[in-house]
Amino acid sequence: MDDAIKRVRRFNRAVTAAVGALDESFLGRGRPLGSARVINAIGHGRTDVAVLREYLGVETSLMSRLLRGLEDDGLVETVVSTQDARRRVVHLTKAGAAEFRAYERLSNTQAKAMLAGHAKPEELLAAMDLVASVLGRDRVTIEEADPRGDAARYCLDAYYEELSHRFEHGFDVSRSRDPVAAQMVRPRGVFLVARSDDLPVGCVGLKGGGQGVAEIKRLWVAPSARGIGLSKRLMADAERIARELSIKTLRLDTNRALPEAKQLYLKTGWKEIDRFNDDPYADSFFEKRL
Amino acid sequence: MDDAIKRVRRFNRAVTAAVGALDESFLGRGRPLGSARVINAIGHGRTDVAVLREYLGVETSLMSRLLRGLEDDGLVETVVSTQDARRRVVHLTKAGAAEFRAYERLSNTQAKAMLAGHAKPEELLAAMDLVASVLGRDRVTIEEADPRGDAARYCLDAYYEELSHRFEHGFDVSRSRDPVAAQMVRPRGVFLVARSDDLPVGCVGLKGGGQGVAEIKRLWVAPSARGIGLSKRLMADAERIARELSIKTLRLDTNRALPEAKQLYLKTGWKEIDRFNDDPYADSFFEKRL
DNA sequence: CCATATACCTAACTTAGGTCAGGTATTTTG
DNA sequence: CAAAATACCTGACCTAAGTTAGGTATATGG
Structure with a gap:
């Protein structure tokens, strides 16, 4: 049991260290992680501001600032919702969609690299699925x-x-x-x-x-x-x-x-x-x- | 192959989301992550300032500031190295050691909880080992x-x-x-x-x-x-x-x-x-x- | 229809984390 | 032994991220 705890903690450390690297794939395009996450969430179909906030776990004020920043860069546009004029709906501009695709390519390449280095990718994938399910249990x-x-x-x-x-x-x-x-x-x-x-x-x-x-x-x-x-x-x-x-x-x-x-x-x-x-x-x- | 990439990316997202929670176990004691990591590294026997910097991947100036902060809180003490008077060696005070033990207990409890929720801990551990090894490959x-x-x-x-x-x-x-x-x-x-x-x-x-x-x-x-x-x-x-x-x-x-x-x-x-x-x-x- | 709630916004502030320029004491090297 | 390198330190500055307080427009329920 003691050994088990050691192994879990080793896993936690490995993951914490690796996440730095995962995040940098976003930083790699010269944008803070927060903005990059917003672009990705919109690209994946989360267009309501409220939905974005919920998904990214961000306060209203920070969300607004992030969206204004992306608007200033010409990557997104916000329009008033037709159902409820208090709500806003965000969508990517042409430039924003291009950015999104670039992030997608980066993520895919990174995922491929992770598998490529291993002799038995199927085993690794099964292990990753299992860990992801346990981490995402809730x-x-x-x-x-x-x-x-x-x-x-x-x-x-x-x-x-x-x-x-x-x-x-x-x-x-x-x-x-x-x-x-x-x-x-x-x-x-x-x-x-x-x-x-x-x-x-x-x-x-x-x-x-x-x-x-x-x-x-x-x-x-x-x-x-x-x-x-x-x-x-x-x-x-x-x-x-x-x-x-x-x-x-x-x-x-x-x-x-x-x-x-x-x-x-x-x-x-x-x-x-x-x-x-x-x-x-x-x-x-x-x-x-x- | 496409499916494989999706699964890796799902893993990455799960891990990124979970790391927030892992970090909060440190934030839970009212100390920023950086300081908590220093306490833990010292507690695990990394006493040379240079070793600490290397292990935590932190610049000299930030390291100094973190150490001064911990000194001010009475958790660590730094003494000049006997081998090389330019170097410093850090050790935990009594209060610092107590803090370290508290972090250890937190980490262990958290690790236990992760295993406890699963029906087949041995399989989960094996998967975690594999993932940790791949992430820590380098x-x-x-x-x-x-x-x-x-x-x-x-x-x-x-x-x-x-x-x-x-x-x-x-x-x-x-x-x-x-x-x-x-x-x-x-x-x-x-x-x-x-x-x-x-x-x-x-x-x-x-x-x-x-x-x-x-x-x-x-x-x-x-x-x-x-x-x-x-x-x-x-x-x-x-x-x-x-x-x-x-x-x-x-x-x-x-x-x-x-x-x-x-x-x-x-x-x-x-x-x-x-x-x-x-x-x-x-x-x-x-x-x-x- | 008016009070209240909702959805989003802005401005000002805080904290954590990190960089840069320069300083001091000590050790190493030609 | 002097010059260069090393180890650490300080102060000034920066950015990302998050919080607080308050504001505007719209929707909703008695």
């Missing part, structure tokens, strides 16, 4: 998403891919009871995606069947985000929404190849019941009364 | 060490442990030709330890046998530090020192269970030769003329 957000959208697609592809490895005889979506997307959209159900810094790291579907009954489907957590209690959070959120939708009975099916899932259900008030569908990939069935 | 130092000292012991224990897993029939040091420590001390030989931020992450022994012949023994690199070319650096350093010691012929033995080592030797100018000892764990033998 910043993992769970939001409703379109079950046919990009984020959902990303999660589901990863989910099917994983099942095909873990199930003894593989997994073929077309043979499973694929939930129709429309059943995972309000008011019948919902589809939730967990994101860590915009990267999807988990999902769950609530598939409404009418008569106060719904099924939990497609519970998945990215390998890098496991161990931080994310599946519990996803399930809790799905349950909360189920109650909102006046659903009285939740059901789900699972497979013995996924013992962690079964454990979670048993620990969170689910009761094992008899088979209620003919999905060839399911061998355990659970129910929870809300 | 800061891995190789230094001569006492082959009977703590650092050497740490490395050798890890080395034997690893061999016992990798060799088909295990590994028992007492049956191997254990190099006598005295043979790995100047002027006959040398023992090198690689450290990343003080944590030993690799070693190699040069065991002098007289008549211009020496053997390379105990080449080991910690799993977390693999892939960054450390074994090459260790071997190059050992070779450089061998030349300094007027050694003309280097030899080594290895085992087929360690294919990466054999690969390294073949790539760096070693020639396979006939068996030159009766070590039961050796099945390949190499030589290099300097």
Whole structure:
């Protein structure tokens, strides 16, 4: 345990030292970090001044000053919001967009260099994902998403891919009871995606069947985000929404190849019941009364 | 590849955001980060002003000001060095030592909290080690060490442990030709330890046998530090020192269970030769003329 | 419709961190 | 032994970042 603490602290020191270097990639273009961060946030689609402030964790007065500075340099323009004339919306000018692209190139080059120096980039990436997830544990957000959208697609592809490895005889979506997307959209159900810094790291579907009954489907957590209690959070959120939708009975099916899932259900008030569908990939069935 | 870059950049953002929190553990005691870092560096045995400057990456004038500030607060005292009256040596006062201990406790608690929140701390630690090694790639130092000292012991224990897993029939040091420590001390030989931020992450022994012949023994690199070319650096350093010691012929033995080592030797100018000892764990033998 | 809240702004100030020019005491070197 | 180099110091100055106090325009709720 003592050794463990030493190792964590070594990591912290390494990271603190390295961040100096990361920041300098921004300073490298002769602009203070604050302004550079604003350009990047705007470039990534955060155009409301309030959203910018929130994202960058900056006070209103400092934000104003930073924006005036960038305006003076001809990199951004602010216009009054059409919805609410008190609000302002910022966008990059042509010169600002060019700056943004330059920063993007710098960041990408730097990221590439980090990988290039290592003999096993896949291992390094997996380790970085894991560390990033743990560091960002408190910043993992769970939001409703379109079950046919990009984020959902990303999660589901990863989910099917994983099942095909873990199930003894593989997994073929077309043979499973694929939930129709429309059943995972309000008011019948919902589809939730967990994101860590915009990267999807988990999902769950609530598939409404009418008569106060719904099924939990497609519970998945990215390998890098496991161990931080994310599946519990996803399930809790799905349950909360189920109650909102006046659903009285939740059901789900699972497979013995996924013992962690079964454990979670048993620990969170689910009761094992008899088979209620003919999905060839399911061998355990659970129910929870809300 | 595109996905890889995204993941690295996500890691960088997570780390940048987290470092703010790491720093605040220092700010939490009402002292600016700079002063806190000085207290910690002194507490960890860096007492020369020049060493402090180098370690913290700070200019002479700023260092002076920080030290004067800490002196005014009664936390440190500076005395003129006995070896060189231009130099100064800093040490913590009683109050300073108490502050240092408080920072240590804070850091340890924080490290513990980071691990406590995770279901598989060992995996997390391994990932953190790997990331720290990659970030600290350029800061891995190789230094001569006492082959009977703590650092050497740490490395050798890890080395034997690893061999016992990798060799088909295990590994028992007492049956191997254990190099006598005295043979790995100047002027006959040398023992090198690689450290990343003080944590030993690799070693190699040069065991002098007289008549211009020496053997390379105990080449080991910690799993977390693999892939960054450390074994090459260790071997190059050992070779450089061998030349300094007027050694003309280097030899080594290895085992087929360690294919990466054999690969390294073949790539760096070693020639396979006939068996030159009766070590039961050796099945390949190499030589290099300097 | 008016009091209050909200969204953003400006000006003045503070702190941390860093640079620059120059100074003193000591050691090293030709 | 004198000139040059070294180690540290001081004071003046700068920038980035953050805070405080107050101001203006717009939206909103009783």
